[in-house]
Amino acid sequence: MTHEFLKELGLEGVNSGACGAEFFEPGGEILSSYDPATGELIGQVKQATREDYERVVAEASEAFKKWRLMPAPKRGELVRQAGNAMRSKKDALGKLVTLEMGKLLQEGLGEVQEAIDIADYAVGLSRQMYGVTTHSERPEHRLYEQWHPLGNVGVITAFNFPIAVWAWNAMIAMVCGDSVVWKPSPKTPLIAVATQKLLHPIFAAEGVGAICSLLVGDLDNVGVPMVNDRRFPLISATGSCRMGREVASTVAGRLARSVLELGGNNALTVLDDAPLDLALRAVVFGACGTAGQRCTSTRRLFLQKGIAEDLTQKIVDAYKQVKIGNPLNEGTLVGPLIDTDAVAMYEKAIEAAKAQGGEVLAGGNVLKGEGYESGCFVEPTIIRATKDMAIVKEETFAPILYVMTVEDLNEAIDAQNDVDQGLSSSLFTVNMRASERFLSAAGSDCGIANINLGTSGAEIGLAFGGEKDTGGGREAGSDSWKVYMRRQTNTLNYGTSLPLAQGITFG
Ligand code: NAD
Numbered sequence: 058m059t060h061e062f063l064k065e066l067g068l069e070g071v072n073s074g075a076c077g078a079e080f081f082e083p084g085g086e087i088l089s090s091y092d093p094a095t096g097e098l099i100g101q102v103k104q105a106t107r108e109d110y111e112r113v114v115a116e117a118s119e120a121f122k123k124w125r126l127m128p129a130p131k132r133g134e135l136v137r138q139a140g141n142a143m144r145s146k147k148d149a150l151g152k153l154v155t156l157e158m159g160k161l162l163q164e165g166l167g168e169v170q171e172a173i174d175i176a177d178y179a180v181g182l183s184r185q186m187y188g189v190t191t192h193s194e195r196p197e198h199r200l201y202e203q204w205h206p207l208g209n210v211g212v213i214t215a216f217n218f219p220i221a222v223w224a225w226n227a228m229i230a231m232v233c234g235d236s237v238v239w240k241p242s243p244k245t246p247l248i249a250v251a252t253q254k255l256l257h258p259i260f261a262a263e264g265v266g267a268i269c270s271l272l273v274g275d276l277d278n279v280g281v282p283m284v285n286d287r288r289f290p291l292i293s294a295t296g297s298c299r300m301g302r303e304v305a306s307t308v309a310g311r312l313a314r315s316v317l318e319l320g321g322n323n324a325l326t327v328l329d330d331a332p333l334d335l336a337l338r339a340v341v342f343g344a345c346g347t348a349g350q351r352c353t354s355t356r357r358l359f360l361q362k363g364i365a366e367d368l369t370q371k372i373v374d375a376y377k378q379v380k381i382g383n384p385l386n387e388g389t390l391v392g393p394l395i396d397t398d399a400v401a402m403y404e405k406a407i408e409a410a411k412a413q414g415g416e417v418l419a420g421g422n423v424l425k426g427e428g429y430e431s432g433c434f435v436e437p438t439i440i441r442a443t444k445d446m447a448i449v450k451e452e453t454f455a456p457i458l459y460v461m462t463v464e465d466l467n468e469a470i471d472a473q474n475d476v477d478q479g480l481s482s483s484l485f486t487v488n489m490r491a492s493e494r495f496l497s498a499a500g501s502d503c504g505i506a507n508i509n510l511g512t513s514g515a516e517i518g519l520a521f522g523g524e525k526d527t528g529g530g531r532e533a534g535s536d537s538w539k540v541y542m543r544r545q546t547n548t549l550n551y552g553t554s555l556p557l558a559q560g561i562t563f564g
Protein backbone atom coordinates (compact mmCIF):
# COMPACT_ATOMS: atom_id res chain seq x y z
CA MET A 58 0.00 0.00 0.00
CA THR A 59 1.30 3.50 -0.76
CA HIS A 60 0.94 6.05 1.95
CA GLU A 61 0.92 9.66 0.73
CA PHE A 62 1.96 10.97 4.13
CA LEU A 63 5.35 9.25 3.78
CA LYS A 64 6.12 11.50 0.81
CA GLU A 65 4.83 14.50 2.72
CA LEU A 66 7.42 13.68 5.39
CA GLY A 67 10.18 13.33 2.80
CA LEU A 68 10.56 9.57 3.25
CA GLU A 69 11.38 7.88 -0.03
CA GLY A 70 13.71 5.08 -1.10
CA VAL A 71 16.61 4.47 1.23
CA ASN A 72 16.80 7.29 3.77
CA SER A 73 19.92 8.48 5.51
CA GLY A 74 19.99 7.65 9.21
CA ALA A 75 22.85 10.04 10.01
CA CYS A 76 22.58 13.76 10.54
CA GLY A 77 24.97 16.04 12.38
CA ALA A 78 25.55 19.51 10.96
CA GLU A 79 23.83 18.06 7.87
CA PHE A 80 22.31 14.83 6.60
CA PHE A 81 24.95 12.69 4.93
CA GLU A 82 25.21 9.25 3.41
CA PRO A 83 26.32 6.87 6.15
CA GLY A 84 28.25 3.69 5.39
CA GLY A 85 26.29 1.15 7.43
CA GLU A 86 23.82 -1.55 6.59
CA ILE A 87 20.29 -0.90 5.46
CA LEU A 88 17.60 -1.24 8.13
CA SER A 89 14.11 -2.09 6.90
CA SER A 90 11.02 -0.98 8.77
CA TYR A 91 7.79 -2.99 8.55
CA ASP A 92 4.20 -2.20 9.39
CA PRO A 93 3.39 -4.54 12.30
CA ALA A 94 -0.28 -4.55 11.24
CA THR A 95 0.26 -5.81 7.67
CA GLY A 96 3.86 -6.99 7.62
CA GLU A 97 4.46 -4.70 4.62
CA LEU A 98 7.74 -2.89 4.13
CA ILE A 99 7.25 0.80 4.93
CA GLY A 100 10.70 2.16 4.22
CA GLN A 101 14.42 1.75 4.66
CA VAL A 102 17.16 3.59 6.48
CA LYS A 103 20.90 3.47 5.91
CA GLN A 104 22.57 3.10 9.28
CA ALA A 105 25.62 4.78 10.76
CA THR A 106 29.00 3.09 11.09
CA ARG A 107 31.48 3.75 13.84
CA GLU A 108 33.14 6.40 11.61
CA ASP A 109 29.79 8.09 11.04
CA TYR A 110 29.26 8.06 14.79
CA GLU A 111 32.62 9.80 15.28
CA ARG A 112 31.74 12.43 12.71
CA VAL A 113 28.37 13.29 14.25
CA VAL A 114 29.63 13.37 17.84
CA ALA A 115 32.59 15.57 16.85
CA GLU A 116 30.18 17.95 15.10
CA ALA A 117 27.81 17.94 18.08
CA SER A 118 30.69 18.75 20.44
CA GLU A 119 31.79 21.60 18.22
CA ALA A 120 28.25 22.98 17.93
CA PHE A 121 27.80 22.89 21.70
CA LYS A 122 30.64 25.40 22.16
CA LYS A 123 28.60 28.09 20.37
CA TRP A 124 25.11 26.96 21.34
CA ARG A 125 25.86 27.21 25.08
CA LEU A 126 26.60 30.91 24.62
CA MET A 127 23.40 31.74 22.79
CA PRO A 128 20.93 33.41 25.21
CA ALA A 129 18.48 30.80 26.46
CA PRO A 130 15.35 32.64 25.21
CA LYS A 131 16.96 32.75 21.75
CA ARG A 132 17.45 28.98 21.97
CA GLY A 133 13.81 28.84 23.04
CA GLU A 134 12.86 30.68 19.87
CA LEU A 135 14.38 27.89 17.76
CA VAL A 136 12.62 25.27 19.87
CA ARG A 137 9.38 27.21 19.30
CA GLN A 138 9.94 26.86 15.56
CA ALA A 139 10.67 23.14 16.05
CA GLY A 140 7.36 22.74 17.90
CA ASN A 141 5.53 24.61 15.16
CA ALA A 142 7.12 22.41 12.49
CA MET A 143 5.80 19.33 14.30
CA ARG A 144 2.42 21.06 14.68
CA SER A 145 2.26 21.69 10.93
CA LYS A 146 2.87 17.99 10.22
CA LYS A 147 0.99 16.54 13.19
CA ASP A 148 -1.34 14.52 11.03
CA ALA A 149 1.39 12.92 8.90
CA LEU A 150 3.68 12.29 11.88
CA GLY A 151 0.82 10.77 13.87
CA LYS A 152 -0.03 8.45 10.98
CA LEU A 153 3.59 7.41 10.71
CA VAL A 154 3.74 6.61 14.45
CA THR A 155 0.68 4.43 13.93
CA LEU A 156 2.03 2.79 10.79
CA GLU A 157 5.45 2.00 12.18
CA MET A 158 4.72 1.33 15.87
CA GLY A 159 1.16 0.01 15.64
CA LYS A 160 -0.63 2.19 18.19
CA LEU A 161 -4.10 3.55 17.33
CA LEU A 162 -4.25 6.64 15.16
CA GLN A 163 -5.73 8.61 18.07
CA GLU A 164 -2.76 7.53 20.17
CA GLY A 165 -0.30 8.30 17.37
CA LEU A 166 -1.72 11.82 17.05
CA GLY A 167 -1.71 12.14 20.84
CA GLU A 168 1.93 11.19 20.97
CA VAL A 169 2.85 13.88 18.43
CA GLN A 170 0.75 16.35 20.42
CA GLU A 171 2.82 15.45 23.48
CA ALA A 172 6.00 16.28 21.53
CA ILE A 173 4.46 19.64 20.54
CA ASP A 174 3.37 20.29 24.13
CA ILE A 175 6.84 19.73 25.51
CA ALA A 176 8.27 22.07 22.88
CA ASP A 177 5.81 24.76 24.01
CA TYR A 178 6.73 24.03 27.62
CA ALA A 179 10.44 24.30 26.81
CA VAL A 180 9.93 27.70 25.16
CA GLY A 181 8.50 29.05 28.41
CA LEU A 182 11.17 27.29 30.41
CA SER A 183 13.87 29.06 28.40
CA ARG A 184 13.01 32.19 30.41
CA GLN A 185 12.59 30.42 33.74
CA MET A 186 15.73 28.45 34.50
CA TYR A 187 16.00 30.08 37.86
CA GLY A 188 18.87 29.77 40.29
CA VAL A 189 18.55 30.73 43.96
CA THR A 190 20.31 33.49 45.81
CA THR A 191 20.76 33.66 49.55
CA HIS A 192 22.34 35.98 52.10
CA SER A 193 25.99 35.56 52.87
CA GLU A 194 27.24 35.35 56.46
CA ARG A 195 30.14 37.51 55.37
CA PRO A 196 29.80 41.31 54.88
CA GLU A 197 29.83 42.65 51.33
CA HIS A 198 29.50 39.18 49.81
CA ARG A 199 26.87 37.86 47.51
CA LEU A 200 25.90 34.17 47.18
CA TYR A 201 23.99 32.63 44.33
CA GLU A 202 23.60 29.52 42.22
CA GLN A 203 23.37 29.53 38.46
CA TRP A 204 22.72 26.82 35.90
CA HIS A 205 24.99 26.30 32.91
CA PRO A 206 24.59 24.06 29.86
CA LEU A 207 26.01 20.58 30.41
CA GLY A 208 27.29 19.36 27.03
CA ASN A 209 26.24 16.60 24.64
CA VAL A 210 23.21 14.61 25.70
CA GLY A 211 22.78 11.12 24.27
CA VAL A 212 19.11 10.20 23.97
CA ILE A 213 18.38 6.48 23.56
CA THR A 214 14.72 5.74 22.96
CA ALA A 215 12.39 2.72 23.05
CA PHE A 216 10.05 1.69 20.23
CA ASN A 217 6.79 2.30 22.05
CA PHE A 218 6.99 6.10 22.28
CA PRO A 219 9.06 6.74 19.18
CA ILE A 220 8.79 10.55 19.13
CA ALA A 221 7.40 11.82 22.47
CA VAL A 222 10.19 10.48 24.68
CA TRP A 223 12.84 11.95 22.40
CA ALA A 224 10.99 15.28 22.49
CA TRP A 225 10.75 15.22 26.30
CA ASN A 226 14.52 15.09 26.37
CA ALA A 227 15.54 17.02 23.28
CA MET A 228 13.30 20.07 23.66
CA ILE A 229 14.30 20.61 27.28
CA ALA A 230 17.98 19.80 26.72
CA MET A 231 18.17 22.24 23.80
CA VAL A 232 16.75 25.20 25.71
CA CYS A 233 19.18 24.26 28.48
CA GLY A 234 21.97 24.85 25.94
CA ASP A 235 22.97 21.22 25.32
CA SER A 236 23.46 19.51 22.00
CA VAL A 237 21.39 16.36 21.54
CA VAL A 238 22.31 13.16 19.71
CA TRP A 239 19.41 10.75 19.22
CA LYS A 240 19.75 6.99 18.94
CA PRO A 241 16.23 5.76 18.19
CA SER A 242 14.96 2.20 18.53
CA PRO A 243 15.84 0.03 15.52
CA LYS A 244 12.16 -0.94 15.47
CA THR A 245 11.00 2.63 14.73
CA PRO A 246 13.72 4.36 12.69
CA LEU A 247 11.44 6.09 10.16
CA ILE A 248 9.68 8.33 12.63
CA ALA A 249 13.10 9.46 13.86
CA VAL A 250 14.31 10.19 10.33
CA ALA A 251 11.07 12.04 9.48
CA THR A 252 11.32 14.16 12.63
CA GLN A 253 14.95 14.97 11.98
CA LYS A 254 14.15 15.94 8.37
CA LEU A 255 11.44 18.25 9.62
CA LEU A 256 13.48 19.97 12.31
CA HIS A 257 16.96 20.02 10.81
CA PRO A 258 16.30 22.93 8.36
CA ILE A 259 15.31 25.15 11.29
CA PHE A 260 18.68 24.72 12.98
CA ALA A 261 20.57 24.75 9.67
CA ALA A 262 19.00 28.08 8.71
CA GLU A 263 20.25 29.56 11.98
CA GLY A 264 23.74 28.15 11.37
CA VAL A 265 23.98 26.58 14.82
CA GLY A 266 25.46 23.30 13.56
CA ALA A 267 24.84 19.86 15.00
CA ILE A 268 22.86 20.72 18.11
CA CYS A 269 20.04 18.34 17.19
CA SER A 270 21.52 15.20 15.63
CA LEU A 271 20.45 11.71 14.67
CA LEU A 272 22.28 8.41 14.52
CA VAL A 273 20.31 5.37 13.43
CA GLY A 274 22.62 2.47 14.09
CA ASP A 275 23.10 -0.79 15.93
CA LEU A 276 24.53 -1.26 19.39
CA ASP A 277 28.10 -1.93 18.22
CA ASN A 278 28.31 1.18 16.07
CA VAL A 279 26.18 3.66 18.01
CA GLY A 280 24.54 2.45 21.25
CA VAL A 281 27.51 1.06 23.13
CA PRO A 282 30.05 3.67 21.92
CA MET A 283 27.67 6.43 23.01
CA VAL A 284 27.20 5.03 26.50
CA ASN A 285 30.98 4.68 26.90
CA ASP A 286 31.84 8.07 25.40
CA ARG A 287 33.16 10.69 27.82
CA ARG A 288 31.95 13.40 25.45
CA PHE A 289 28.43 12.60 26.74
CA PRO A 290 28.14 13.90 30.31
CA LEU A 291 24.52 12.73 30.25
CA ILE A 292 22.87 9.67 28.76
CA SER A 293 19.10 9.57 28.87
CA ALA A 294 17.94 6.04 28.13
CA THR A 295 14.42 4.67 27.88
CA GLY A 296 13.75 0.95 27.56
CA SER A 297 13.87 -2.35 29.39
CA CYS A 298 15.36 -2.86 32.85
CA ARG A 299 17.94 -5.13 31.21
CA MET A 300 19.12 -2.28 29.00
CA GLY A 301 19.02 0.13 31.94
CA ARG A 302 21.34 -2.04 34.02
CA GLU A 303 23.93 -2.11 31.24
CA VAL A 304 23.69 1.61 30.57
CA ALA A 305 23.65 2.58 34.27
CA SER A 306 26.75 0.62 35.20
CA THR A 307 28.75 1.85 32.20
CA VAL A 308 27.77 5.49 32.65
CA ALA A 309 28.37 5.33 36.41
CA GLY A 310 31.75 3.73 35.72
CA ARG A 311 32.87 6.90 33.99
CA LEU A 312 31.18 9.04 36.69
CA ALA A 313 28.73 10.63 34.29
CA ARG A 314 24.97 11.06 34.71
CA SER A 315 22.19 8.91 33.42
CA VAL A 316 18.44 9.44 33.29
CA LEU A 317 16.82 6.02 33.19
CA GLU A 318 13.19 5.43 32.25
CA LEU A 319 12.77 1.66 32.41
CA GLY A 320 10.15 -1.04 32.72
CA GLY A 321 7.05 -0.88 34.89
CA ASN A 322 4.67 -3.39 36.44
CA ASN A 323 1.83 -1.08 37.17
CA ALA A 324 -1.03 -1.91 39.52
CA LEU A 325 -4.53 -0.54 39.85
CA THR A 326 -6.51 -1.16 43.06
CA VAL A 327 -10.28 -0.87 43.36
CA LEU A 328 -11.84 -0.66 46.82
CA ASP A 329 -15.42 -1.64 47.61
CA ASP A 330 -16.57 2.00 47.77
CA ALA A 331 -15.05 2.99 44.42
CA PRO A 332 -16.91 4.54 41.48
CA LEU A 333 -17.02 1.27 39.54
CA ASP A 334 -18.00 2.74 36.16
CA LEU A 335 -14.86 4.89 36.20
CA ALA A 336 -12.73 1.99 37.40
CA LEU A 337 -14.03 -0.27 34.63
CA ARG A 338 -13.13 2.22 31.89
CA ALA A 339 -9.75 2.96 33.44
CA VAL A 340 -8.87 -0.74 33.65
CA VAL A 341 -9.84 -1.49 30.05
CA PHE A 342 -7.98 1.55 28.67
CA GLY A 343 -4.98 0.98 30.95
CA ALA A 344 -4.61 -2.71 30.12
CA CYS A 345 -5.63 -2.77 26.43
CA GLY A 346 -4.44 0.69 25.29
CA THR A 347 -1.44 0.57 22.93
CA ALA A 348 -1.95 -3.23 23.08
CA GLY A 349 -0.38 -3.23 26.55
CA GLN A 350 2.81 -1.68 25.19
CA ARG A 351 2.94 1.41 27.36
CA CYS A 352 5.50 1.56 30.12
CA THR A 353 2.52 2.62 32.27
CA SER A 354 0.09 -0.08 31.05
CA THR A 355 -2.03 -1.63 33.79
CA ARG A 356 -0.65 -5.12 34.38
CA ARG A 357 -1.97 -6.00 37.84
CA LEU A 358 -5.44 -5.42 39.21
CA PHE A 359 -6.22 -5.71 42.93
CA LEU A 360 -9.93 -5.88 43.70
CA GLN A 361 -11.36 -5.68 47.20
CA LYS A 362 -13.41 -8.79 47.91
CA GLY A 363 -16.81 -7.02 48.06
CA ILE A 364 -16.73 -5.96 44.40
CA ALA A 365 -14.19 -8.45 43.02
CA GLU A 366 -16.50 -10.95 41.33
CA ASP A 367 -18.89 -8.38 39.91
CA LEU A 368 -16.19 -6.07 38.52
CA THR A 369 -14.16 -8.95 37.11
CA GLN A 370 -17.22 -10.09 35.17
CA LYS A 371 -17.82 -6.56 33.85
CA ILE A 372 -14.22 -6.32 32.68
CA VAL A 373 -14.42 -9.73 31.01
CA ASP A 374 -17.61 -8.58 29.23
CA ALA A 375 -15.95 -5.33 28.16
CA TYR A 376 -12.99 -7.24 26.70
CA LYS A 377 -15.43 -9.09 24.43
CA GLN A 378 -16.39 -5.74 22.83
CA VAL A 379 -12.82 -4.66 22.10
CA LYS A 380 -12.19 -4.58 18.36
CA ILE A 381 -8.75 -5.82 17.37
CA GLY A 382 -7.39 -4.80 13.99
CA ASN A 383 -5.43 -2.35 11.87
CA PRO A 384 -4.76 0.69 14.06
CA LEU A 385 -5.27 3.06 11.12
CA ASN A 386 -8.90 1.92 10.86
CA GLU A 387 -11.61 3.74 12.75
CA GLY A 388 -13.24 1.63 15.43
CA THR A 389 -10.12 -0.41 16.21
CA LEU A 390 -9.32 -0.40 19.92
CA VAL A 391 -6.36 -2.79 19.98
CA GLY A 392 -3.67 -2.86 17.30
CA PRO A 393 -0.78 -5.27 16.81
CA LEU A 394 2.22 -5.99 18.97
CA ILE A 395 5.45 -4.57 17.57
CA ASP A 396 6.76 -7.86 16.16
CA THR A 397 6.51 -11.64 16.37
CA ASP A 398 9.15 -11.75 19.14
CA ALA A 399 6.72 -9.77 21.29
CA VAL A 400 3.99 -12.26 20.39
CA ALA A 401 6.25 -15.11 21.53
CA MET A 402 6.78 -13.34 24.87
CA TYR A 403 2.99 -12.98 25.23
CA GLU A 404 2.48 -16.70 24.63
CA LYS A 405 5.30 -17.62 26.97
CA ALA A 406 3.88 -15.47 29.78
CA ILE A 407 0.42 -17.01 29.42
CA GLU A 408 1.89 -20.51 29.53
CA ALA A 409 3.90 -19.59 32.62
CA ALA A 410 0.83 -18.10 34.30
CA LYS A 411 -1.18 -21.26 33.64
CA ALA A 412 1.65 -23.46 34.92
CA GLN A 413 1.78 -21.34 38.09
CA GLY A 414 -1.94 -21.77 38.75
CA GLY A 415 -3.44 -18.85 36.82
CA GLU A 416 -6.83 -19.15 35.12
CA VAL A 417 -7.44 -17.44 31.78
CA LEU A 418 -10.75 -15.56 32.02
CA ALA A 419 -10.61 -13.78 28.67
CA GLY A 420 -8.41 -13.84 25.56
CA GLY A 421 -5.19 -15.80 25.60
CA ASN A 422 -4.85 -16.39 21.86
CA VAL A 423 -2.76 -15.21 18.94
CA LEU A 424 -5.07 -14.14 16.12
CA LYS A 425 -4.81 -15.69 12.69
CA GLY A 426 -6.64 -15.27 9.38
CA GLU A 427 -7.81 -12.29 7.38
CA GLY A 428 -6.53 -8.97 8.64
CA TYR A 429 -4.09 -10.68 10.99
CA GLU A 430 -1.58 -12.01 8.44
CA SER A 431 1.39 -10.17 10.01
CA GLY A 432 1.15 -12.59 12.94
CA CYS A 433 1.43 -9.70 15.43
CA PHE A 434 -2.16 -9.57 16.71
CA VAL A 435 -3.07 -11.05 20.08
CA GLU A 436 -6.19 -11.06 22.21
CA PRO A 437 -6.09 -8.85 25.30
CA THR A 438 -6.00 -11.33 28.13
CA ILE A 439 -7.29 -11.46 31.69
CA ILE A 440 -5.82 -14.02 34.05
CA ARG A 441 -7.11 -14.75 37.53
CA ALA A 442 -3.92 -14.94 39.56
CA THR A 443 -2.47 -14.87 43.04
CA LYS A 444 -0.03 -12.24 44.16
CA ASP A 445 2.79 -14.72 44.86
CA MET A 446 2.93 -16.09 41.28
CA ALA A 447 6.38 -15.34 39.84
CA ILE A 448 5.06 -14.26 36.42
CA VAL A 449 2.90 -11.57 38.05
CA LYS A 450 6.07 -9.85 39.23
CA GLU A 451 7.49 -9.58 35.72
CA GLU A 452 6.76 -7.00 33.05
CA THR A 453 5.47 -8.71 29.90
CA PHE A 454 5.16 -6.05 27.20
CA ALA A 455 1.76 -7.23 25.97
CA PRO A 456 -1.93 -6.88 26.95
CA ILE A 457 -2.04 -9.32 29.85
CA LEU A 458 -3.87 -8.32 33.01
CA TYR A 459 -3.53 -10.33 36.23
CA VAL A 460 -6.57 -9.98 38.51
CA MET A 461 -6.23 -10.63 42.23
CA THR A 462 -8.60 -10.33 45.18
CA VAL A 463 -7.53 -8.54 48.38
CA GLU A 464 -9.06 -8.14 51.82
CA ASP A 465 -8.32 -4.45 52.21
CA LEU A 466 -6.16 -1.51 51.18
CA ASN A 467 -3.22 -2.58 53.35
CA GLU A 468 -2.98 -5.91 51.58
CA ALA A 469 -3.26 -4.18 48.19
CA ILE A 470 -0.47 -1.71 48.96
CA ASP A 471 1.84 -4.45 50.24
CA ALA A 472 1.20 -6.61 47.18
CA GLN A 473 1.45 -3.66 44.77
CA ASN A 474 4.84 -2.65 46.17
CA ASP A 475 6.16 -6.21 46.30
CA VAL A 476 7.70 -6.11 42.81
CA ASP A 477 11.03 -4.83 41.50
CA GLN A 478 9.56 -2.09 39.32
CA GLY A 479 8.08 1.19 40.60
CA LEU A 480 6.62 3.25 37.78
CA SER A 481 2.87 3.88 38.00
CA SER A 482 0.02 2.97 40.35
CA SER A 483 -3.55 3.97 41.00
CA LEU A 484 -6.31 3.57 43.51
CA PHE A 485 -10.07 3.87 43.03
CA THR A 486 -11.92 4.98 46.13
CA VAL A 487 -13.99 7.89 47.43
CA ASN A 488 -12.70 7.35 50.95
CA MET A 489 -10.46 10.29 51.79
CA ARG A 490 -8.49 8.36 54.40
CA ALA A 491 -7.80 5.54 51.99
CA SER A 492 -6.62 7.86 49.23
CA GLU A 493 -4.36 9.82 51.58
CA ARG A 494 -2.93 6.59 52.94
CA PHE A 495 -2.20 5.42 49.39
CA LEU A 496 -0.38 8.70 48.65
CA SER A 497 1.46 8.78 51.98
CA ALA A 498 5.06 7.74 52.63
CA ALA A 499 3.72 4.34 53.71
CA GLY A 500 1.59 4.00 50.57
CA SER A 501 2.48 3.47 46.93
CA ASP A 502 6.25 3.29 46.34
CA CYS A 503 5.91 4.28 42.66
CA GLY A 504 7.02 7.46 40.89
CA ILE A 505 3.40 7.99 39.83
CA ALA A 506 0.42 7.44 42.15
CA ASN A 507 -3.08 8.39 40.97
CA ILE A 508 -6.52 8.48 42.57
CA ASN A 509 -9.61 7.64 40.52
CA LEU A 510 -7.84 7.50 37.18
CA GLY A 511 -5.79 4.84 35.46
CA THR A 512 -2.08 4.12 35.52
CA SER A 513 -1.31 5.47 32.03
CA GLY A 514 -1.69 8.81 30.28
CA ALA A 515 0.48 11.26 32.21
CA GLU A 516 0.63 14.97 31.37
CA ILE A 517 3.89 16.77 30.63
CA GLY A 518 3.58 19.50 33.26
CA LEU A 519 5.06 17.47 36.08
CA ALA A 520 8.04 15.14 36.29
CA PHE A 521 7.60 11.68 34.81
CA GLY A 522 9.48 8.59 35.96
CA GLY A 523 9.63 5.70 38.38
CA GLU A 524 11.52 4.24 41.30
CA LYS A 525 13.40 0.99 42.01
CA ASP A 526 14.17 -0.99 38.83
CA THR A 527 12.31 1.60 36.77
CA GLY A 528 15.52 3.55 37.16
CA GLY A 529 14.76 6.67 39.20
CA GLY A 530 14.92 9.06 36.25
CA ARG A 531 12.64 12.05 35.84
CA GLU A 532 11.77 13.72 32.55
CA ALA A 533 9.36 16.34 31.16
CA GLY A 534 8.00 19.07 33.46
CA SER A 535 8.52 20.37 37.00
CA ASP A 536 12.25 20.72 37.74
CA SER A 537 13.33 17.81 35.50
CA TRP A 538 15.33 20.33 33.43
CA LYS A 539 17.99 20.55 36.12
CA VAL A 540 19.53 17.21 35.14
CA TYR A 541 20.36 18.67 31.71
CA MET A 542 22.44 21.45 33.27
CA ARG A 543 25.37 21.86 35.60
CA ARG A 544 24.92 23.84 38.78
CA GLN A 545 27.49 26.41 39.79
CA THR A 546 27.62 28.04 43.22
CA ASN A 547 29.05 31.55 43.10
CA THR A 548 30.34 33.67 45.95
CA LEU A 549 31.25 37.22 45.10
CA ASN A 550 33.19 39.56 47.36
CA TYR A 551 32.56 43.23 46.60
CA GLY A 552 34.28 44.50 49.75
CA THR A 553 37.87 45.38 50.58
CA SER A 554 38.64 42.65 53.15
CA LEU A 555 38.80 38.87 52.97
CA PRO A 556 36.68 37.47 55.83
CA LEU A 557 36.51 33.66 56.04
CA ALA A 558 33.33 31.66 56.50
CA GLN A 559 32.49 29.99 59.82
CA GLY A 560 34.34 32.83 61.61
CA ILE A 561 37.73 31.25 60.99
CA THR A 562 40.75 33.53 61.42
CA PHE A 563 43.91 32.59 59.61
CA GLY A 564 47.33 34.18 60.15
P1 NAD B 1 14.88 -2.09 24.78
O1 NAD B 1 15.53 -2.07 26.10
O2 NAD B 1 14.93 -3.33 23.99
O3 NAD B 1 15.51 -0.94 23.85
C1 NAD B 1 15.44 0.43 24.18
C2 NAD B 1 16.55 1.19 23.50
O4 NAD B 1 17.79 0.86 24.12
C3 NAD B 1 16.73 0.86 22.01
O5 NAD B 1 17.07 2.05 21.32
C4 NAD B 1 17.90 -0.11 22.03
O6 NAD B 1 18.60 -0.17 20.81
C5 NAD B 1 18.75 0.48 23.15
N1 NAD B 1 19.70 -0.41 23.83
C6 NAD B 1 19.50 -1.68 24.23
N2 NAD B 1 20.60 -2.14 24.88
C7 NAD B 1 21.51 -1.13 24.87
C8 NAD B 1 22.84 -0.98 25.37
N3 NAD B 1 23.46 -1.97 25.99
N4 NAD B 1 23.47 0.19 25.18
C9 NAD B 1 22.87 1.21 24.54
N5 NAD B 1 21.60 1.13 24.05
C10 NAD B 1 20.93 -0.02 24.22
O7 NAD B 1 13.36 -1.63 25.02
P2 NAD B 1 12.13 -1.62 23.99
O8 NAD B 1 11.67 -3.00 23.74
O9 NAD B 1 12.43 -0.73 22.83
O10 NAD B 1 11.02 -0.84 24.86
C11 NAD B 1 10.18 -1.46 25.79
C12 NAD B 1 10.68 -1.24 27.21
O11 NAD B 1 10.85 0.15 27.45
C13 NAD B 1 9.67 -1.70 28.25
O12 NAD B 1 10.36 -2.33 29.30
C14 NAD B 1 9.03 -0.41 28.73
O13 NAD B 1 8.46 -0.46 30.01
C15 NAD B 1 10.20 0.52 28.66
N6 NAD B 1 9.78 1.91 28.59
C16 NAD B 1 9.88 2.67 29.71
C17 NAD B 1 9.45 3.99 29.69
C18 NAD B 1 9.52 4.84 30.93
O14 NAD B 1 9.34 6.04 30.80
N7 NAD B 1 9.77 4.29 32.09
C19 NAD B 1 8.92 4.54 28.51
C20 NAD B 1 8.84 3.74 27.39
C21 NAD B 1 9.27 2.42 27.43
